Amino acid sequence: VTAEGAPEAGEAVQVLRRVFGYDAFRGDQQEIIEHVIGGGDAVVLMPTGGGKSLCYQIPSLVRPGVGVVISPLIALMQDQVDALRALGVRAGFLNSTQDFEERRLVEAEFLAGELDLLYLAPERLRVEQTVQLLDRGKISLFAIDEAHCVAQWGHDFRPDYLALSMLHDRWPDVPRIALTATATQATHTEITSRLRLDEARHFVASFDRPNIQYRIAAKSEPKRQLLDLLRGEHSGDAGIVYCLSRASVEKTAQFLVDNGIEAVPYHAGLDARVRAENQARFLREDGLVVVATIAFGMGIDKPDVRFVAHLDLPKSVEGYYQETGRAGRDGQPSTAWLAYGLQDVVQQRKMIEGSEGDDAHRRRLSAHLDAMLALCETVVCRRVRLLAYFGQESTPCGNCDTCLTPPETWDGTVPAQKLLSTVVRLKRERGQKFGAGQIIDILLGRKTAKVIQFDHDALSVFGIGEDLREAEWRGVVRQLLAQALLAVEGDYGTLVLTEKSGEVLRGQREVPMRREPEKPARAAKAKA
Numbered sequence: 001v002t003a004e005g006a007p008e009a010g011e012a013v014q015v016l017r018r019v020f021g022y023d024a025f026r027g028d029q030q031e032i033i034e035h036v037i038g039g040g041d042a043v044v045l046m047p048t049g050g051g052k053s054l055c056y057q058i059p060s061l062v063r064p065g066v067g068v069v070i071s072p073l074i075a076l077m078q079d080q081v082d083a084l085r086a087l088g089v090r091a092g093f094l095n096s097t098q099d100f101e102e103r104r105l106v107e108a109e110f111l112a113g114e115l116d117l118l119y120l121a122p123e124r125l126r127v128e129q130t131v132q133l134l135d136r137g138k139i140s141l142f143a144i145d146e147a148h149c150v151a152q153w154g155h156d157f158r159p160d161y162l163a164l165s166m167l168h169d170r171w172p173d174v175p176r177i178a179l180t181a182t183a184t185q186a187t188h189t190e191i192t193s194r195l196r197l198d199e200a201r202h203f204v205a206s207f208d209r210p211n212i213q214y215r216i217a218a219k220s221e222p223k224r225q226l227l228d229l230l231r232g233e234h235s236g237d238a239g240i241v242y243c244l245s246r247a248s249v250e251k252t253a254q255f256l257v258d259n260g261i262e263a264v265p266y267h268a269g270l271d272a273r274v275r276a277e278n279q280a281r282f283l284r285e286d287g288l289v290v291v292a293t294i295a296f297g298m299g300i301d302k303p304d305v306r307f308v309a310h311l312d313l314p315k316s317v318e319g320y321y322q323e324t325g326r327a328g329r330d331g332q333p334s335t336a337w338l339a340y341g342l343q344d345v346v347q348q349r350k351m352i353e354g355s356e357g358d359d360a361h362r363r364r365l366s367a368h369l370d371a372m373l374a375l376c377e378t379v380v381c382r383r384v385r386l387l388a389y390f391g392q393e394s395t396p397c398g399n400c401d402t403c404l405t406p407p408e409t410w411d412g413t414v415p416a417q418k419l420l421s422t423v424v425r426l427k428r429e430r431g432q433k434f435g436a437g438q439i440i441d442i443l444l445g446r447k448t449a450k451v452i453q454f455d456h457d458a459l460s461v462f463g464i465g466e467d468l469r470e471a472e473w474r475g476v477v478r479q480l481l482a483q484a485l486l487a488v489e490g491d492y493g494t495l496v497l498t499e500k501s502g503e504v505l506r507g508q509r510e511v512p513m514r515r516e517p518e519k520p521a522r523a524a525k526a527k528a
């Protein structure tokens with residue numbers, strides 16, 4: 001490789017056309033590719049579907065030697081390699097799914113200089129043998145895919161990624177390119193420092209997906225709401241419906257089928273053959289709906305997914321962004337719809353409390369959930385909030401539910417005080433723990449069996465909340481949770497005060513709230 005940029009630039013375009021069959025580069029691709037061909041390090045933040053792969057594949061083809069791609073997505077390696085081989089690219093992979101003989105074959109190809117690209121699982125590099133193997137061949141570059149896995153505060157942390165800092169020490173002259181689709185400022189900084197990419201050039205693409213219309217609705221009858229969405233706006237369209245549990249995946253898929261919609265389930269508990277078949281059908285057919293856990297979608301490249309629906313709250317904004325990002329890769333109008341309710345918050349807090357790992361880990365999960373809740377309860381443009389989360393400024397989009405039907409806000413201070421005082425009263429009852437249901441019954445002055453059993457009808461707060469409906473009280477609880485003025489604890493979703501609750505009780509803090517539209521407006525056609 002020579003120092004003059006021009007001939008190589010020409011070569012990159014030629015490879016793009018000749019090997020991949022595309023006419024022109026997209027976004028920053030050309031600049032990134034030229035930079036890496038020239039031997040520079042790069043950190044690339046680009047949303048899913050943005051075209052990250054070419055950023056290391058083309059330099060691997062242009063530079064002498066083998067491009068080594070480190071990827072945690074072992075299950076996809078075979079497909080990726082097959083796809084490249086179909087284009088005439090000499091690609092291979094090394095991971096734990098291979099037997100000795102298969103591995104030896106790939107190693108021989110690598111050493112003989114018969115590969116353009118070698119995909120490696122990160123744990124391979126912990127094996128000294130692999131490192132020695134790499135030493136004996138010629139490496140053109142290292143691509144570190146899904147680089148956010150190195151971020152300890154991220155949602156996808158993999159310890160094996162930390163060891164990748166050794167690439168710099170061991171092969172200081174080989175250019176490295178780290179790529180990710182998750183890019184908060186914190187992750188970006190961690191990638192740069194942990195992978196020792198101090199000299200790298202940074203390429204940060206816009207994370208906006210203007211053709212996706214973001215909508216977050218209050219959950220009442222989720223399956224029914226989903227059916228309305230599919231029948232009303234997406235009849236005959238391909239789409240993905242995400243559910244948290246395998247059981248709800250099965251039930252929801254069956255519900256859709258019973259209602260005349262072509263749908264199949266997808267989750268890790270299904271037989272591998274069924275799973276593969278359902279995925280293949282989704283890719284092949286025009287209007288199939290896949291109901292899935294988040295196990296589905298990684299690396300799935302279907303351009304015309306018209307909607308992504310979440311029936312349960314995602315655990316983080318990164319997850320939400322990545323999952324919704326599978327809609328509309330072709331640039332055509334698409335919908336990202338999420339139904340969320342109080343039960344989601346209770347359930348997820350419970351899962352966090354019961355999760356393995358230390359306190360720091362739980363705090364991290366909690367912080368991710370809080371950010372997701374804040375997005376759900378925001379009164380400003382969803383897109384502005386979403387992009388702000390990734391450190392990008394923008395103006396109201398005119399194409400999300402809060403832009404199209406601005407939520408009314410109201411002063412929720414007094415209801416918040418009533419609710420928090422009730423929580424305080426119940427806290428004094430030793431040993432007994434109560435969730436949102438009991439508290440709302442008390443506020444509404446309902447003499448349920450459980451209210452009578454605990455003499456809650458004798459409390460001074462009994463019936464002081466009759467001015468609001470039950471659904472409104474649920475909204476109050478949700479929004480207090482989202483604003484961290486209330487917290488959930490324990491297995492039964494017990495409501496407890498937080499550090500900030502006192503400010504509300506003492507009248508030192510106002511609590512603006514979002515009023516749910518009576519009937520969630522069916523948002524107008526998404527603009528392209």
Ligand code: ADP
Pocket residue numbers: 022023024025026029046047048049050051052053054301
């Ligand atoms: P990412 O890894 O960023 O999610 P991919 O590299 O898988 O994205 O690319 C997404 C899709 O866009 C792929 O089908 C890819 O072939 C296609 N693509 C990438 N770059 C171009 C380009 N310059 N012209 C046309 N299609 C492209």
Ligand code: ZN
Pocket residue numbers: 381382383384396397398399400401402403404
């Ligand atoms: Zn908006």
